[in-house]
Amino acid sequence: MVRELTPKGSATRQRIIEGAAAEIRELGVVATTLDDVRRRTGTSKSQLFHYFPGGREELLLAVARYEADRVLTDQQPQLGDLTSWRAWEEWREVLVERYRRQGWHCPLSAVVAQLGRSTPGAQAVVTEMLDQWQAEIAEGVRAMQAQHEIDPELDADEAAAALLAGIQGGVMIMLSTGRLTHLEAALDVAIRHLRETSAAGSVRASG
Amino acid sequence: MVRELTPKGSATRQRIIEGAAAEIRELGVVATTLDDVRRRTGTSKSQLFHYFPGGREELLLAVARYEADRVLTDQQPQLGDLTSWRAWEEWREVLVERYRRQGWHCPLSAVVAQLGRSTPGAQAVVTEMLDQWQAEIAEGVRAMQAQHEIDPELDADEAAAALLAGIQGGVMIMLSTGRLTHLEAALDVAIRHLRETSAAGSVRASG
Secondary structure, three states: OOOOOOHHHHHHHHHHHHHHHHHHHHOOOOOOOHHHHHHOOOOOOHHHHHOOOOHEEEEEEEEHHHHHHHHOOOOOOHHHHHHOOHHHHHHHHHHHHHHHHOOOHHHHHHHHHHHHHOOHHEEEEEHHHHHHHHHHHHHHHHHHOOOOOOOOOOOOHHHHHHHHHHHHHHHHHHHHHOOOHHHHHHHHHHHHHHHHHHHHHEEEHHO | OOOOOOHHHHHHHHHHHHHHHHHHHHHOOOOHHHHHHHHOOOHHHHHHHHHOOOOHHHHHHHHHHHHHHHHHOOOOOOHOOOOHHHHHHHHHHHHHHHHHHHHHOOOHHHHHHHHOOHHHHHHHHHHHHHHHHHHHHHHHHHHHOOOOOOOOOOHHHHHHHHHHHHHHHHHHHHHOOOOHHHHHHHHHHHHHHHHHHHHHHHHHHHO
């Protein structure tokens, strides 16, 4: 997978990935063929195999990585700057709105399911995305701890892991039932709890 | 789907479902054929179609319902009796242990994926399971509120929805990464938070 590409080569490769992602968003991952992708991106068979020698599976993996990146960039700039309660609330809105817009179709989860969730490639993409997501939440918790807005004794990594689980479950429940209420409950309960720890912390300190 | 079966008929139907579920647990849902199920359960083609006129899809739906029931019964008696903190902690252990044992393979999620997560049948099975699960958690929250172990002003349904989302996300993350840490964090943070609300409630009351 490690190949030196010229800037032009990188741009072509990226164009193929984005075209494949768009095709998959329209047709679904099962129905999308390499020929569809070639047609949409105006690339030849040899070009496609030059950039993706592993064929369909390698391209799908690149699309998974692209969609995973989008999950995170769609939450910016809020997710990367959780330094006030206002930012937390805005992030909550952006996230719920993202999944409300996306509705039943989660391209990342479709591509991951197609690759096989427990295959090493899919696993690496998902793990990397979750790690990054959790790290940004944990950084936000620490920023609020530094301002004494969250109990400094709280385990920021555990709190971030729990909140991330709630978000993933909320999205999963939405994909299975059409309801957004669980995603909202997971975010609201967790953020409210984090805000309350500050008061609990002062109670403990004065107790 | 509504058919009157004799007790013997019901038993045969149940035997086919359980045989199919066992076969799917061993071979995976994609590899399991109706012939495998017939061989394992010693049933004829006409018997199989008598009980499942819709064929493979109807049988898979029945297996999904059976596996969804198992998810809930595996958590009993704890889940149905969350009336002390000790019961909550035992439930937490039972649940984590269930998913540790089950490992990467979640038969329910495999069958639901095969049926198509957003098909009405699969959706009904998952929604019903989640509703039941959430109702039992909410009942546990209310039981602890009645004992003043949880702030009576807390919204029990919202808390149950958030905890359920955390559990689903924790399981999903385990199925994608092999790590149980998120399931544990979701349970531990939520239970700790519920316990703390009691103190916060008294602070508010006396403040």
